[in-house]
Amino acid sequence: MASRKLVLGTILYPSGHHVAAWRHPSTSASANVDVDHYIRSARAAEEAGFHIAFISDRLGIPQSRAEALQRVDEWSHGFEALTLAAAVATATTRIGVIATASTSFNEPYNLARQLASLDLISKGRIGWNIVTSSLEQERENFNPIPSFDHADRYERASEFVETVLALWESWNPDSILRNKQSGVFLGPDALKSVDHEGRFFRSKGPLNVIPSSQDHPILAQAGSSDAGKALAARTADVVFTAQPDLAAGRAFYQDLKQRRGAEGRSSDHLLVLPGIFPVVGRTRAEAEDRYATLQDLIQPEVALSLLETYLGDVDLSGVDIDGPLPDLPQSNSIRSRQGLLTGLARQEGLSVIGLARRIAGARGHWQVIGTAEDIAGQMEDWFTAGAADGFMVLPPTFPDGQDDFIRDVVPLLTHRGLFEPDVTARTLRQRLNLPRPLRMNTKTERKSA
Amino acid sequence: MASRKLVLGTILYPSGHHVAAWRHPSTSASANVDVDHYIRSARAAEEAGFHIAFISDRLGIPQSRAEALQRVDEWSHGFEALTLAAAVATATTRIGVIATASTSFNEPYNLARQLASLDLISKGRIGWNIVTSSLEQERENFNPIPSFDHADRYERASEFVETVLALWESWNPDSILRNKQSGVFLGPDALKSVDHEGRFFRSKGPLNVIPSSQDHPILAQAGSSDAGKALAARTADVVFTAQPDLAAGRAFYQDLKQRRGAEGRSSDHLLVLPGIFPVVGRTRAEAEDRYATLQDLIQPEVALSLLETYLGDVDLSGVDIDGPLPDLPQSNSIRSRQGLLTGLARQEGLSVIGLARRIAGARGHWQVIGTAEDIAGQMEDWFTAGAADGFMVLPPTFPDGQDDFIRDVVPLLTHRGLFEPDVTARTLRQRLNLPRPLRMNTKTERKSA
Ligand SMILES: Cc1cc2nc3c(=O)[nH]c(=O)nc-3n(C[C@H](O)[C@H](O)[C@H](O)COP(=O)(O)O)c2cc1C
Ligand SMILES: Cc1cc2nc3c(=O)[nH]c(=O)nc-3n(C[C@H](O)[C@H](O)[C@H](O)COP(=O)(O)O)c2cc1C
Numbered sequence: 001m002a003s004r005k006l007v008l009g010t011i012l013y014p015s016g017h018h019v020a021a022w023r024h025p026s027t028s029a030s031a032n033v034d035v036d037h038y039i040r041s042a043r044a045a046e047e048a049g050f051h052i053a054f055i056s057d058r059l060g061i062p063q064s065r066a067e068a069l070q071r072v073d074e075w076s077h078g079f080e081a082l083t084l085a086a087a088v089a090t091a092t093t094r095i096g097v098i099a100t101a102s103t104s105f106n107e108p109y110n111l112a113r114q115l116a117s118l119d120l121i122s123k124g125r126i127g128w129n130i131v132t133s134s135l136e137q138e139r140e141n142f143n144p145i146p147s148f149d150h151a152d153r154y155e156r157a158s159e160f161v162e163t164v165l166a167l168w169e170s171w172n173p174d175s176i177l178r179n180k181q182s183g184v185f186l187g188p189d190a191l192k193s194v195d196h197e198g199r200f201f202r203s204k205g206p207l208n209v210i211p212s213s214q215d216h217p218i219l220a221q222a223g224s225s226d227a228g229k230a231l232a233a234r235t236a237d238v239v240f241t242a243q244p245d246l247a248a249g250r251a252f253y254q255d256l257k258q259r260r261g262a263e264g265r266s267s268d269h270l271l272v273l274p275g276i277f278p279v280v281g282r283t284r285a286e287a288e289d290r291y292a293t294l295q296d297l298i299q300p301e302v303a304l305s306l307l308e309t310y311l312g313d314v315d316l317s318g319v320d321i322d323g324p325l326p327d328l329p330q331s332n333s334i335r336s337r338q339g340l341l342t343g344l345a346r347q348e349g350l351s352v353i354g355l356a357r358r359i360a361g362a363r364g365h366w367q368v369i370g371t372a373e374d375i376a377g378q379m380e381d382w383f384t385a386g387a388a389d390g391f392m393v394l395p396p397t398f399p400d401g402q403d404d405f406i407r408d409v410v411p412l413l414t415h416r417g418l419f420e421p422d423v424t425a426r427t428l429r430q431r432l433n434l435p436r437p438l439r440m441n442t443k444t445e446r447k448s449a
Numbered sequence: 450m451a452s453r454k455l456v457l458g459t460i461l462y463p464s465g466h467h468v469a470a471w472r473h474p475s476t477s478a479s480a481n482v483d484v485d486h487y488i489r490s491a492r493a494a495e496e497a498g499f500h501i502a503f504i505s506d507r508l509g510i511p512q513s514r515a516e517a518l519q520r521v522d523e524w525s526h527g528f529e530a531l532t533l534a535a536a537v538a539t540a541t542t543r544i545g546v547i548a549t550a551s552t553s554f555n556e557p558y559n560l561a562r563q564l565a566s567l568d569l570i571s572k573g574r575i576g577w578n579i580v581t582s583s584l585e586q587e588r589e590n591f592n593p594i595p596s597f598d599h600a601d602r603y604e605r606a607s608e609f610v611e612t613v614l615a616l617w618e619s620w621n622p623d624s625i626l627r628n629k630q631s632g633v634f635l636g637p638d639a640l641k642s643v644d645h646e647g648r649f650f651r652s653k654g655p656l657n658v659i660p661s662s663q664d665h666p667i668l669a670q671a672g673s674s675d676a677g678k679a680l681a682a683r684t685a686d687v688v689f690t691a692q693p694d695l696a697a698g699r700a701f702y703q704d705l706k707q708r709r710g711a712e713g714r715s716s717d718h719l720l721v722l723p724g725i726f727p728v729v730g731r732t733r734a735e736a737e738d739r740y741a742t743l744q745d746l747i748q749p750e751v752a753l754s755l756l757e758t759y760l761g762d763v764d765l766s767g768v769d770i771d772g773p774l775p776d777l778p779q780s781n782s783i784r785s786r787q788g789l790l791t792g793l794a795r796q797e798g799l800s801v802i803g804l805a806r807r808i809a810g811a812r813g814h815w816q817v818i819g820t821a822e823d824i825a826g827q828m829e830d831w832f833t834a835g836a837a838d839g840f841m842v843l844p845p846t847f848p849d850g851q852d853d854f855i856r857d858v859v860p861l862l863t864h865r866g867l868f869e870p871d872v873t874a875r876t877l878r879q880r881l882n883l884p885r886p887l888r889m890n891t892k893t894e895r896k897s898a
Contacts, residue, residue, distance in 0.1 A: 086535030
């Protein structure tokens, strides 16, 4: 496909994606409570032609160690994702805004409403990152749910998404007449009940929010377990993923595209976007220096605690941190990430603290430290090798890390013919070249899955 | 108190608060999906010095008759309240934004997060209108809750509010240190668990959103049943109410202030704000004309259906609509409003359709049709007679109905010394002259209640 172009997203975050970014002289240590910080980041990305500003979220403080918690600025980045998405969407006009919300601790009717409302607020630029909330610290903040087992969480997620889609489709936009003369606002078939009664949810419908100009928000997914990939293949438009290198990225990409094909749907309409943690320098030495400056700011308590969380809430307190990673109990919570990290430790021969520091920066995402040419070249490699349809950028620091990428790397991507800001698209669905959901067809597709 | 001033709020809504506003030539029939409409209304109110922009909400389509549903533009005004509040807050700088959210179909941790996040987005200008969601059509959109009985709903609401306050108080803002040099972001007592385990909810805490500059959102309530007033007296900063006339308004006001006193707390810190539905004309005849024009646009299906809903989901389909209101079963859902409406019908000798049309406009709120002098004079009467600390304005149409009030009535209120825009206040709490919550004290107060 000659005209295939890179999709670019930025992941909004407090002082930066490097865990010690808040200590860096160039960042603001109060970014995590400063909505203007998020708005500035999103506007800069919009200005550069990015497709997506992404907002992650968590329903608790994911921290095993108090000493570590006291040394970071990121508890669910300080804001709740849907309200922050509304603020960012209000302050921008073109960029898509994808916000995270959990299927384990919400009701479909509430989330369907909030997302549809966001889609109106943004004039068709919203996406929903579907997560199942894996942490014990999240579960404890809510009334018990029947089961928090990995399989049950994904079964619940699947029914949740189906219910939300049905609610979004409970309106027929063509029958909204608004006829002042006759007094008829809605035609007789403008809305219909949903009458959902499943294992996890009940919802009669219809929704009381009208569809936006992109029909409904696009769906994103970041689960990388088997169940996560199955859900993504069945329902997602966009997949975010953390892949440490090209080989892993390609395997993941091919797996997902094949699963989508097996659903009888076009794999072009499932965009796989790995994360990239870019450290840009005018020379490689300058880039390495910049990285070293950040790494030097990492406090060991923080790195170790992060590693514990990323390994699935294991307890490393008795472990020799200068020795190799011990065998771990298979975690119910973040299965796939555990596999990636143990693989990385083995591959690079890292000690526990070495692995902790190694991932504390990029958190298992693909890390590239080099000149803008280096970075653009490697992005091209991933794109052409079938490992990525685009990338989610995790700037090490805000605003400089993002500004560097925009100023130095984006023009090279454009120059290489890989990237071209779409100035005609009005909705996120158009911007991502995704088809409009065919109401009846998508229903059939989902049912057959 | 010589310096006591009126509090003014506006209730954001689609084409207007008159049920037929969407058919009026001056309004937009697509206001209900147009976020810019809400932003314009809020900005105009802000510009005029209003304290509050209020956003109502419902979790379903409150409609018994399909014929009626097809003839109105207001299903929960088209947006979900918290996401719309974020958009409005982002597009304004001084006005407080009070948004509605239900205690019956949410979890405290989610709502506490969204409201705290809104409070950061707005820089301390958010309030929460606590509702218990009375309609059967709302209940059916969710998984069953243990009981939807009026008393149980309020017991749940009470525990919900207590849990949310505890979560908001799980942070100590003075211990957020942000010390780049030492690497210590939080002092050791910055946050604490909540460990709530009650009849309805479980939540361990702490919250993962930091308090705003007003500590936490202010609390509003609009329940007017005995249980509703008890909850308001115990927890609310602001009470919204629909009162048809001065006598009813005064009785309600005095009742609430006395209940607040009985809680051992200052009744000055519970602001009672009745709704006012003003139809302004240069002469009384012009005002009557304007009202008649709107009334003529009401379709009987709509008026009757609204009456059914307001009476608590009764079925009037067998009833002679030209005869008097029959005896009604006491409704579990909207007890207090039913009492007001049957009283109004008896008092004004209205037939069923007469009552339906009479309330279709102002929906049981205090309706004033006259010159700006008439309206300002009557507002002063309520204010000085102990029936109101201020008013929530329900413009019959947007934007004209609100613009008329701002252009013609507000200057007279200022001239009479009743109203004075506060240009120094930064937070909604300051703007309403409410004290900062004393962490330990409010806890004790709540416990003793
Ligand atoms: C780029 C990326 C972003 C993610 N964002 C979130 C998030 O915001 N909230 C969350 O709870 N989980 C998030 N996750 C975790 C995934 O949703 C998922 O739980 C995790 O990848 C483990 O996969 P599994 O659930 O299929 O086992 C993210 C993962 C990736 C790779
Ligand atoms: C001015 C005003 C605004 C209200 N807004 C809402 C609302 O947005 N959503 C809602 O569910 N109920 C709303 N209500 C209804 C009240 O919350 C309450 O349920 C009703 O007044 C009946 O009182 P009770 O619940 O104490 O019986 C409103 C009431 C008034 C007077």
